[in-house]
Amino acid sequence: MQMHPILYFLPENLQRELCGMDQGTLKHVEEIRIRIGRPVEIVMQSETRCLSFVPTVSDRQYIAEKISQHSFYSLEEEMKKGYITIEGGHRIGIAGKVVLENGRVQSVHSISSFAIRKAAELIGCSAPFMHHLYDQKQQRFKHCLLVGPPKSGKTTLLRDMARSISTGSREKGFSMPAKKVAIVDERSEIAACHNGIPQLTFGTKVDVLDRCPKIEGISMMIRSMSPEVMVVDEVGHEKDIEAVMDAMFTGVTLLMTAHAQSVEELMRRPLMDKLIQSELIHFIECSSRGYSLFRGKDEVMYVERVS
Incomplete structure (x- = not known):
């Protein structure tokens, strides 16, 4: 499964660091964990690595706008579930400040973490x-x-x-x-x-x-x-x-x-x-x-x- 649809959502400096990695390593990436103020993690089946890139609040805004295509309200229902699915079948999980109404989640604001999980299909494994x-x-x-x-x-x-x-x-x-x-x-x-x-x-x-x-x-x-x-x-x-x-x-x-x-x-x-x-x-x-x-x-x- 190609990484290109995922890269589109990432800040340029993070894109460059990922694209500079060995292609064999990049192929085995299962998740990208982005936490504001902490080094980005890439998760593979056998190991987890920290990158040098540390996302800022402005990077959070950049990713959120890319995900929502500048219309955050259009994704409000999906965001209530804590994740959205993007083109290619990849999933972006979110964590942040939750707004409740009558004990139910109404929205998620001030996102502090993104967990981007690469869609995996293993054709023929069954x-x-x-x-x-x-x-x-x-x-x-x-x-x-x-x-x-x-x-x-x-x-x-x-x-x-x-x-x-x-x-x-x-x-x-x-x-x-x-x-x-x-x-x-x-x-x-x-x-x-x-x-x-x-x-x-x-x-x-x-x-x-x-x-x-x-x-x-x-x-x-x-x-x-x-x-x-x-x-x-x-x-x-x-x-x-x-x-x-x-x-x-x-x-x-x-x-x-x-x-x-x-x-x-x-x-x-x-x-x-x-x-x-x-x-x-x-x-x-x-x-x-x-x-x-x-x-x-x-x-x-x-x-x-x-x-």
Whole structure:
């Protein structure tokens, strides 16, 4: 994923320092952390580095105006969530002074920190799992829950599953026709939509409901788009699980993620009991090292993660 759309938002001195870095290093940058009055950090998978550039209040104003295209009010709703998605699917998180009204966030002013997270897609990373998750006789996918801590590659793998399923595959001994895939993207993390349009790679049969709560979004997509496969991120609350199970009963296949250190930890959570005791028997445990596919409590295969 190119850095050019990100550089556009940065002050010239910071642009120059980043562009002067080794291209191999720049390629592996996952996040740029900008904190007013402190050195800029670049975060990679294996290390974090501090740059010499120290942003000022005027640099904050420059970045904010670039993000909002000189109309901060146009982004007010997005800013309430603490982040915005820019062209290319990259995400800019913000922190600063919060203004509350009746206990709810109304706006964020005096921004003190920007966390720019580069959109990541790893095309083909889901391929080893497709043979296990697609039933050629029934011509349908099996439900699957991806489990792991933050930054373990759950969403990257989920996104590529959606791409692969909506594209289809034909190879020797394995045929997987493209399926209609509905993505309920509550946090704009799966498809990384900008102005409603997915910025990342998918097949021709993907429909995205961007920034919609899972509970409403799942039922909306079933009614309006008749999907064969539903993709959702970060299932965990009781109402999320109820919505997911309702969708399963309609015959839609669910692919989803949940935060947990392991499948074993997930299975100890009371809230997950209903889901695990239903048709859900396939899990993928995600970590910085790789992905393990489980059928129930039995590990079926392990795939090393490639960055």
